[in-house]
Amino acid sequence: MKDERELYMGRALRLAKKAASMGEVPVGAVIVKDGKVIATGYNKRETLKNALAHAEIIAINRACRKLGGWRLHMCDIYVTLEPCPMCAGAIINARIKTVYVGAKDTSRGALGSFCDLASASGLYHPKVEFGCLQQDCSNVLTEFFRGLRHG
Amino acid sequence: MKDERELYMGRALRLAKKAASMGEVPVGAVIVKDGKVIATGYNKRETLKNALAHAEIIAINRACRKLGGWRLHMCDIYVTLEPCPMCAGAIINARIKTVYVGAKDTSRGALGSFCDLASASGLYHPKVEFGCLQQDCSNVLTEFFRGLRHG
Numbered sequence: 001m002k003d004e005r006e007l008y009m010g011r012a013l014r015l016a017k018k019a020a021s022m023g024e025v026p027v028g029a030v031i032v033k034d035g036k037v038i039a040t041g042y043n044k045r046e047t048l049k050n051a052l053a054h055a056e057i058i059a060i061n062r063a064c065r066k067l068g069g070w071r072l073h074m075c076d077i078y079v080t081l082e083p084c085p086m087c088a089g090a091i092i093n094a095r096i097k098t099v100y101v102g103a104k105d106t107s108r109g110a111l112g113s114f115c116d117l118a119s120a121s122g123l124y125h126p127k128v129e130f131g132c133l134q135q136d137c138s139n140v141l142t143e144f145f146r147g148l149r150h151g
Numbered sequence: 152m153k154d155e156r157e158l159y160m161g162r163a164l165r166l167a168k169k170a171a172s173m174g175e176v177p178v179g180a181v182i183v184k185d186g187k188v189i190a191t192g193y194n195k196r197e198t199l200k201n202a203l204a205h206a207e208i209i210a211i212n213r214a215c216r217k218l219g220g221w222r223l224h225m226c227d228i229y230v231t232l233e234p235c236p237m238c239a240g241a242i243i244n245a246r247i248k249t250v251y252v253g254a255k256d257t258s259r260g261a262l263g264s265f266c267d268l269a270s271a272s273g274l275y276h277p278k279v280e281f282g283c284l285q286q287d288c289s290n291v292l293t294e295f296f297r298g299l300r301h302g
Binding site for chain 2: 045046048049050051052053054057060061064065068069070071072084085086087088089090092093094095107108110114115117120122123
């Protein structure tokens with residue numbers, strides 16, 4: 001039987017695949033509160049022609065609207081790829097409780113890889129857990145970029 | 152005669168004061184392209200009940216919509232307070248050319264004070280210039296927080 005975390009990350013992974021099918025770098029995000037998915041997002045930077053349209057930003061925007069407040073301190077976020085500085089900063093600003101990360105982003109990941117905003121002194125510290133469906137989350141990116149190289 | 156930069160920062164400062172009048176932490180942002188203001192924003196976190204609603208994010212969102220693309224590489228941004236990690240990350244993701252900062256934010260500023268995302272290896276590097284109307288930008292924050300303490 002699947003771990004609850006794998007179910008949520010599995011949903012984020014399906015969103016990442018939807019992004020890939022639209023020619024977007026495949027990243028998906030799911031926000032969960034009290035065992036319910038309250039908001040989702042996937043990368044739409046090219047589709048929306050907007051530098052802010054990362055999966056996490058779209059999901060956090062929807063969660064704030066849905067809950068009617070800027071504090072998401074009772075929420076967890078599941079992301080298929082380690083957040084960039086913008087998205088890690090947004091997660092911190094929104095006081096999200098726990099961040100579940102699929103694949104690490106060694107070049108831009110801001111929760112421990114490229115830098116670690118989540119344990120920086122003076123900022124709010126979300127809990128961060130790596131490794132949920134890591135291989136699947138990594139594969140979807142590898143396949144996407146392989147597809148791009150081969151036209 | 153006023154320096155052009157002081158004119159743009161002056162406009163950001165008036166936006167910060169508008170935020171203060173609404174009970175928001177006073178921060179304003181102005182995006183300029185080819186000598187024209189193309190987008191503005193001021194902090195609306197409480198008003199919009201949204202963790203993303205910082206001055207810079209609102210202005211970048213508007214600029215991307217206005218220009219119809221996610222790359223703002225011909226644009227400069229004027230901000231009354233040094234951007235937090237989320238906003239510095241957004242400025243980097245949008246490839247903004249130059250960031251003019253009024254007051255430093257020693258506790259959360261991510262362009263050199265708390266951390267320095269603008270010179271991190273592997274990320275896009277915007278130019279960063281501090282000091283434009285620094286005292287005025289600092290005063291508007293000091294007065295706002297003094298007002299809060301005295302009810």
